[in-house]
Amino acid sequence: MTEAPRPRVAALALAVGLVLADSSIVVLALPEIYRELGTSVAGVTWVLVSFNLVMALAAVPAAHLARRVGPGRAAAVGLAVFAGASLACGASEHLSTLIAARCVQALGGAAAVTAVLELLPATVGSERRATAAWAAAGATGAALGPAVGGLLTELVSWQSIFLLQVPVAIAAAVPILAVAKHEAATGIVATELRRSGRPHLMANLALAMVSAAIAAALFLLVLLLIEGWRLTPIGAAIVVSAMPLFAILGSRLDLHVPSARARAAAGAILVSGGLAGLGLLPSAEVALTLPPQILVGVGLALVLSALTETALHGRAPQAIHGGWTISARHAGVVVGLLALTPIFTADIAEQRRDAIAAGTAVVLDSRVDPLLKLELAQRIDDRLEEERGRVPTIGSAFEPLPEDPEDRAEVVELRDDLQEQLNRGATHAFSPSFGLGALLGLLALIPIGLARRIEL
Amino acid sequence: MSALGRGGWLVVGAIAVSVALSGAYLAAGGSSYAPAKTQDPCQDRPWRDPGSLQEIAEQFSLSALDGAACRLGVTRETLARALATPESRERFTERYGIDDPELARAIRAGLVRAVDDAEEAGALSPFLAGPLRETVKQVPLDQAIALIQDARTLLDSAQSFLGPAQGLLDQFLP
Numbered sequence: 294m295t296e297a298p299r300p301r302v303a304a305l306a307l308a309v310g311l312v313l314a315d316s317s318i319v320v321l322a323l324p325e326i327y328r329e330l331g332t333s334v335a336g337v338t339w340v341l342v343s344f345n346l347v348m349a350l351a352a353v354p355a356a357h358l359a360r361r362v363g364p365g366r367a368a369a370v371g372l373a374v375f376a377g378a379s380l381a382c383g384a385s386e387h388l389s390t391l392i393a394a395r396c397v398q399a400l401g402g403a404a405a406v407t408a409v410l411e412l413l414p415a416t417v418g419s420e421r422r423a424t425a426a427w428a429a430a431g432a433t434g435a436a437l438g439p440a441v442g443g444l445l446t447e448l449v450s451w452q453s454i455f456l457l458q459v460p461v462a463i464a465a466a467v468p469i470l471a472v473a474k475h476e477a478a479t480g481i482v483a484t485e486l487r488r489s490g491r492p493h494l495m496a497n498l499a500l501a502m503v504s505a506a507i508a509a510a511l512f513l514l515v516l517l518l519i520e521g522w523r524l525t526p527i528g529a530a531i532v533v534s535a536m537p538l539f540a541i542l543g544s545r546l547d548l549h550v551p552s553a554r555a556r557a558a559a560g561a562i563l564v565s566g567g568l569a570g571l572g573l574l575p576s577a578e579v580a581l582t583l584p585p586q587i588l589v590g591v592g593l594a595l596v597l598s599a600l601t602e603t604a605l606h607g608r609a610p611q612a613i614h615g616g617w618t619i620s621a622r623h624a625g626v627v628v629g630l631l632a633l634t635p636i637f638t639a640d641i642a643e644q645r646r647d648a649i650a651a652g653t654a655v656v657l658d659s660r661v662d663p664l665l666k667l668e669l670a671q672r673i674d675d676r677l678e679e680e681r682g683r684v685p686t687i688g689s690a691f692e693p694l695p696e697d698p699e700d701r702a703e704v705v706e707l708r709d710d711l712q713e714q715l716n717r718g719a720t721h722a723f724s725p726s727f728g729l730g731a732l733l734g735l736l737a738l739i740p741i742g743l744a745r746r747i748e749l
Numbered sequence: 750m751s752a753l754g755r756g757g758w759l760v761v762g763a764i765a766v767s768v769a770l771s772g773a774y775l776a777a778g779g780s781s782y783a784p785a786k787t788q789d790p791c792q793d794r795p796w797r798d799p800g801s802l803q804e805i806a807e808q809f810s811l812s813a814l815d816g817a818a819c820r821l822g823v824t825r826e827t828l829a830r831a832l833a834t835p836e837s838r839e840r841f842t843e844r845y846g847i848d849d850p851e852l853a854r855a856i857r858a859g860l861v862r863a864v865d866d867a868e869e870a871g872a873l874s875p876f877l878a879g880p881l882r883e884t885v886k887q888v889p890l891d892q893a894i895a896l897i898q899d900a901r902t903l904l905d906s907a908q909s910f911l912g913p914a915q916g917l918l919d920q921f922l923p
Contacts, residue, residue, distance in 0.1 A: 548759060555756025559763035566767020573771055573779030584770055592763070644784065651784035653826035657811060673830075714784050721783040 301416050302426070304468035305409045308372055309427055310434030311461055312402035316345050316626060317435055320511055321443030321526045321533070322451035324519045329451070330388045334516075338634045341512070342627055343392045347399035349624035355400075356407035356616030364411035364612065365472030367404050372469070374401030376462035383455035403619065406431070410615035412472060420611060427615065428601045432544060432594070436537030439511060443530025492614060495744035496604040497621035499557065502737035503596050504625030506564050509633050509730030510589045511536065513723050514571060514582065516637075521719030522577055535583050539590025544598060546591075553599040557741045560596025563588045565734035572727030577716035596737070597622075603744070629733065637726040648718025652711040659707045661700065669704075673711070790818035790825045796870040805872045809900040812866040817859030817897070821847065832894050853890035856897055860885035863900070 319326070319340055327337040359367035378398035385391035413423035445453045511533065518529040550556050567588030574581050601618050608614040656666055656673070669691065691708040694701045788794065794815060796808045811825070818828040823845065831841030842852060861882055868878040881903070888896065896903055 548755070550755045550759050552754070552756035555754075555759050559759040562760065562763040562767055566763070566770055569767065570770045570774055573774035575774050575777035575779040575782055581774075588767065588770060647784040647786075649830075650787045650824055650826040653830055654785065654787050657814070657826065657829055717782055718784045 301468045301472075302413075304465045305368075305413055305416060306426060306430035307461065308368065308405050308465040308469070309409050309430040310437075311458060311465060312375065312406045312434070313431040314434035314438035314441070315398065315402060315458070316341070316348065316438070316623060317508075317511055318438035318442040318454055319451070320439045320515045321519070321530055322446040322454055323515070325446050325451045325526065326388075326391070330386075330391070332388045334638050335634055336388055338512075338630055339392050340388070340395060342630050344395045344399045344402075345508075345623040345626040345630070347396045348403050349620045349627060351400050351403035352407055352616040352619035352623070353613065354616075355403040356411075356610075356612040359404060359408035359411055359612050360610060363473065364408040365469055365475065368408035368412060368469045369466050369473045371401045371404030371406075371408060372462045372466035374398075375405060376459045376466070377401075379455045379458040379462065383452040383459075385452075403616075406619055407612045407616045411610065411612035412469070414611065424602065424605050424611065424615075428598055429544065432540065432597060436540045436590075439515065440530045440534045440537065443526045443533070447525055447527035447530070492617040493604040493608070493744070495740040496600045497617050499561070499737045499740040499744070500597070500600045500604065500618055500621040501625035501628065502733055502740070503561055503564060503593070503600070504622040505629030505632070506561075506568060506730045506734035506737070507589065507593050508626040508629035509726065509733065510564070510568050510571065512630060513633065513637065513726050513730065514586070517571075517720065517723045518579070518582075521723065522579070522716065524579070532579050532582060533586070535586040536590040536593075539587045540594045543591035543594030546594075553603050554741060554744065556595045557599035557603070558738055560592045560594070560599060561734050561737045561741060563592025564596060565592075565731040567592060568727050568731035568734060572724045572731065574720055574724075577720050592734075600741075629730065633726045633729060636729065637723060640722045640725055644718040644722035648715045651714040651718070655710045655714060656707060659703065659710075661703045661707060665695070665700070665704070669707075787824045787826050790815040790823075790828075793866075796866060796872065805867065806900040808870075808872070809863045809867055810897055813856070813859040813863035813897045813900070815859065816862030817855040819862075820855040820858045821845070821852075832897065838894075849890055853893060856890065856893040857886055857888065860888070860893060860896060 323337050323340065326332075326340060327334065330337070355367070355371070375398055378394050378401055381394035382391055382398060385394055410423070410427050413427055414420045417423050417426055442454050445451075445457065514533055514536075515529055518524045518532055519526065524532065548556070567585040567590075570585030570588065571582065604618045604621075605611060605614050652673070656669060659666070661669070672691075691704055694704055794811070796812075797804070814825045814829055818825045821828065823831075827841070831837050838852075842848065847855075864873065864878050864882045864885060867873040868875060873881065884903075885893070885896065
């Protein structure tokens with residue numbers, strides 16, 4: 294070993310954070326990708342689904358490979374593959390090539406993340422500290438991902454999200470290369486070659502269900518903010534930052550609760566409560582999303598750490614069982630996205646129709662001049678056509694406002710009423726999906742309750 | 750505290766916070782925050798008190814839209830958007846599989862209903878309503894659409910031509 298532990302620990306944590314951030318980093322860029330690549334909501338969902346699906350499938354085999362070829366080499370090669378695939382993602386001009394590159398990215402990521410868990414105990418000094426550091430790095434990456442992605446999308450482009458990952462992955466790989474060289478020189482490929490015990494079924498099942506609920510919360514909230522309420526990616530990034538912020542704060546709470554089952558159950562209930570709150574928003578106001586986000590954030594910190602600790606506690610090799618937790622979490626995200634996407638895309642189309650009908654009723658029943666009504670109806674129709682199925686902002690259809698103060702007041706009232714109907718439609722469209730997400734979170738209580746060995 | 754333990758209280762706290770948030774949002778109208786439902790066009794829609802020709806024309810148009818929409822089996826709002834431009838009309842007829850003669854019949858039926866409603870609301874006298882009813886039954890499609898969009902010209906003409914005659918009738922008939 295030639296490297297000092299501190300930079301190596303930082304590099305290992307960076308590698309885990311970077312890869313796990315990728316399961317959610319593009320969430321805020323999806324609407325931009327959707328428009329730029331001319332695809333559908335269901336199609337663009339696969340930019341997320343493909344990465345998570347490959348991570349779910351590859352995590353355990355990658356962990357076995359890491360133990361066979363050496364975790365240093367596996368991590369270094371994994372990060373190199375991840376960097377190359379990130380470059381390909383950034384250069385993609387078609388949805389199909391972007392999705393293919395995302396699959397390769399996930400393959401490299403799975404190798405890196407599971408190998409790092411094998412490298413960490415030797416670097417930080419104990420298995421328990423290694424597990425905690427690994428889980429914290431992953432949670433931080435996953436939590437910060439959407440905000441970073443949103444900022445980059447707004448300030449530069451969606452492609453920059455992937456291009457920026459190339460130097461970061463290389464920076465993380467450099468200190469790990471020393472371990473790889475050491476492995477090559479000594480022929481030592483793993484610290485321990487015990488047979489892998491059975492994975493903790495209930496903890497991993499609960500992880501999958503909770504991850505599905507959390508994915509629903511994040512994905513749906515972003516779509517609601519950008520596609521429904523028409524916030525910019527940077528605005529949505531600021532709003533959804535509440536969830537990771539409270540996840541980080543929640544992870545620092547010292548609750549003195551030794552029972553992992555209780556922490557997991559409380560976390561799952563809070564995630565479900567937050568999702569139920571998002572499904573019952575009483576108006577289209579950003580501030581109203583904050584209390585539910587606080588619940589989801591604190592809940593995810595409690596439940597993910599309790600279940601990850603449980604799944605890894607007393608089990609060896611760590612990389613294999615870490616692979617199982619990665620697999621469970623990403624499989625949950627895939628199930629959440631695939632189950633909810635058709636539901637909310639159908640709901641949003643129906644609610645859009647209802648909102649437009651309600652908005653037209655507002656125009657027809659208003660007291661503005663009939664000829665002006667006709668002109669407004671035409672302009673509103675044009676706006677709806679321009680928006681290709683999205684919930685439109687209707688303000689520009691009312692410009693220029695009439696000069697007569699009385700007419701102007703009537704038109705402004707009409708515009709606000711109409712936008713209110715559209716906001717109602719957009720918000721209501723997401724309610725069933727948030728409700729289903731809440732149900733998924735509650736279902737996680739079953740494996741949490743059934744787990745016999747969940748107490749630490 | 751001791752019966753439940755810290756873990757039990759943590760779970761109880763999580764349930765309480767979650768129920769409180771959902772309850773607060775429900776109480777604030779969370780379950781009913783949805784677009785307003787549009788009214789069935791086949792049902793009667795009472796007229797507001799018309800104070801001017803413009804207001805009569807406006808309500809006349811709305812009644813006509815209701816009548817036509819009822820006949821076509823769509824909402825008044827869908828039809829209003831469909832008739833806004835020739836392009837939107839074409840999209841509408843394609844989507845619903847309606848041809849121009851069928852659309853014309855529906856709009857004429859709507860105009861007849863508008864005359865009936867105007868008469869019932871006291872905005873048109875029976876003397877004016879009769880000829881108007883016969884007139885709107887004959888108008889071609891484009892004119893029928895123009896009438897639905899702005900009935901002021903029709904009503905103004907009817908008042909100009911038939912108003913003095915009605916005055917004479919009022920004078921000589923019991």
